[in-house]
Amino acid sequence: MQQVLSFVESNKERYLAQLKELLAIPSVSSQSTHNADTRGCAEWVATEMRAIGMNNVQIFETPGHPIVYSEWMGAPGKPTVLFYGHYDVQPVDPLNLWTSPPFEATIRGDNLYARGSADDKGQIFIHFKSIEAYMKNQGKLPVNIKMLIEGEEEVGSANLDNFVKEHKELLKGDLVLISDSSMFAKGIPSVCYGLRGLAYMEVEVTGPNTDLHSGSFGGSLHNPIQALSEMIASLHDKNGKITVKGFYNDVRPLSNVERAAFKKLPWNDKKYAKGLGLKQLYGEKGFTTLERLWARPTLECNGIWGGYTGEGAKTVLPAKAFAKISMRIVPDQDSTKIARLFENHMKKIAPKTVQVKVTALHGGEPAITPIKSPGVQAAVAALEKGFGKKPLYQREGGSIPIVVQFKKLLGLDTVLLGFGLPDENAHAPNEYINLDNFFGGIRTSVHFYNELPKYWKNK
Numbered sequence: 001m002q003q004v005l006s007f008v009e010s011n012k013e014r015y016l017a018q019l020k021e022l023l024a025i026p027s028v029s030s031q032s033t034h035n036a037d038t039r040g041c042a043e044w045v046a047t048e049m050r051a052i053g054m055n056n057v058q059i060f061e062t063p064g065h066p067i068v069y070s071e072w073m074g075a076p077g078k079p080t081v082l083f084y085g086h087y088d089v090q091p092v093d094p095l096n097l098w099t100s101p102p103f104e105a106t107i108r109g110d111n112l113y114a115r116g117s118a119d120d121k122g123q124i125f126i127h128f129k130s131i132e133a134y135m136k137n138q139g140k141l142p143v144n145i146k147m148l149i150e151g152e153e154e155v156g157s158a159n160l161d162n163f164v165k166e167h168k169e170l171l172k173g174d175l176v177l178i179s180d181s182s183m184f185a186k187g188i189p190s191v192c193y194g195l196r197g198l199a200y201m202e203v204e205v206t207g208p209n210t211d212l213h214s215g216s217f218g219g220s221l222h223n224p225i226q227a228l229s230e231m232i233a234s235l236h237d238k239n240g241k242i243t244v245k246g247f248y249n250d251v252r253p254l255s256n257v258e259r260a261a262f263k264k265l266p267w268n269d270k271k272y273a274k275g276l277g278l279k280q281l282y283g284e285k286g287f288t289t290l291e292r293l294w295a296r297p298t299l300e301c302n303g304i305w306g307g308y309t310g311e312g313a314k315t316v317l318p319a320k321a322f323a324k325i326s327m328r329i330v331p332d333q334d335s336t337k338i339a340r341l342f343e344n345h346m347k348k349i350a351p352k353t354v355q356v357k358v359t360a361l362h363g364g365e366p367a368i369t370p371i372k373s374p375g376v377q378a379a380v381a382a383l384e385k386g387f388g389k390k391p392l393y394q395r396e397g398g399s400i401p402i403v404v405q406f407k408k409l410l411g412l413d414t415v416l417l418g419f420g421l422p423d424e425n426a427h428a429p430n431e432y433i434n435l436d437n438f439f440g441g442i443r444t445s446v447h448f449y450n451e452l453p454k455y456w457k458n459k
Helices: 002-010 012-023 032-052 121-137 160-166 224-233 256-263 269-275 289-294 335-349 374-387 401-410 435-456
Strands: 055-060 067-072 080-086 106-108 111-113 144-150 175-178 190-195 197-206 298-306 320-329 355-364 392-396 414-416 432-434
Touching (some): 002 012, 002 121, 012 032, 012 121, 012 435, 032 055, 032 121, 032 144, 080 121, 121 144, 121 435, 160 401, 175 374, 175 401, 190 414, 224 298, 224 320, 256 392, 320 335, 335 355, 401 414, 432 435
Parallel strands (some): 080 144, 175 414, 190 392
Antiparallel strands (some): 111 432, 197 320, 197 355, 298 320
């Protein structure tokens, strides 16, 4: 192990030079003008996989951008890790807000700035280098590894599900490892073990059969905007609790261990509120802010519109009003069930003066990997050795749909071992990866592959 870690320390400059080469490829998956660049990035990844010692390197074509696969299966009897990442990146607009060119990786202070530095090229590159360190010094890895790197994550991974379904045997493993997330804060290594899911709805409220003059008709009928606003306002009670009947029936309660783990995180409500320009926070009574952010379900109005919203005045009484409503859900809630409960509730509370139509736009399930699972415990041990301090546990309030799909299609739990930071500007100008996290991530990756078999024995 020491030889492997020494190799990492002595190759830092080379790592940065190679990473800058990868970051220079403008693999923007959403823009057809960059299709050739995205293809070129897939080929760069495949070439790198071969160079670090991976076998069976393949570029799989899809109706969109290619998927790159490789494997090293020379550790019989040891667990098999399916590592997932993506080589595509977000657009760079607005370009004028970048301090340095987005595809010319630039070091300023302790950070490396470039599009894709944190999301996700820099983080997949971390694992390339830890694998290389093993292969160059020991000629083998402590575990079996399969790598699946796609080029469409930033546009919804439209072709990934079908690929996984068609290649279940190829992708067979014991757990999934993803590095495409953030630590709790700089200097605070943490392992994420849970994600919320999503149920996203659109509500349409119809009143009269046409827009009307508010002077001639106002006072004789229920304005759809008013009716919709009243319905939305009733979706929470005075304690911030969601009023949809049955909404909380399947919510898995937080364990005492989890609540204690959250309390260890350096969190300050006043500082959080100040950073958002707020005088006071709001949420479900009886839970801390972190518990509400990560482990409690929510219901939010994402948009509301109707009538006239242009310049100047138009005294219209609209025929229709609309709203977008999202619900973040937690284990063991089901997005389809929650969507149905929401639709039934909205129709039940709708006044007889209007008609209501509810449409489910899309959904995704929550995911959780038990804290005591071998993968999470190996990640905790690896982070402590890689960063020199005991890591903390966290969940994430957002969703990573592929985590749910890996569980559904392959039966595999996922370990989220992220090395980004919350303020890394992942989809914004001046995206960066902190260099301490980058090199600490390589050390942690080295340790994770070494630690996993030890914990797997006790599974």
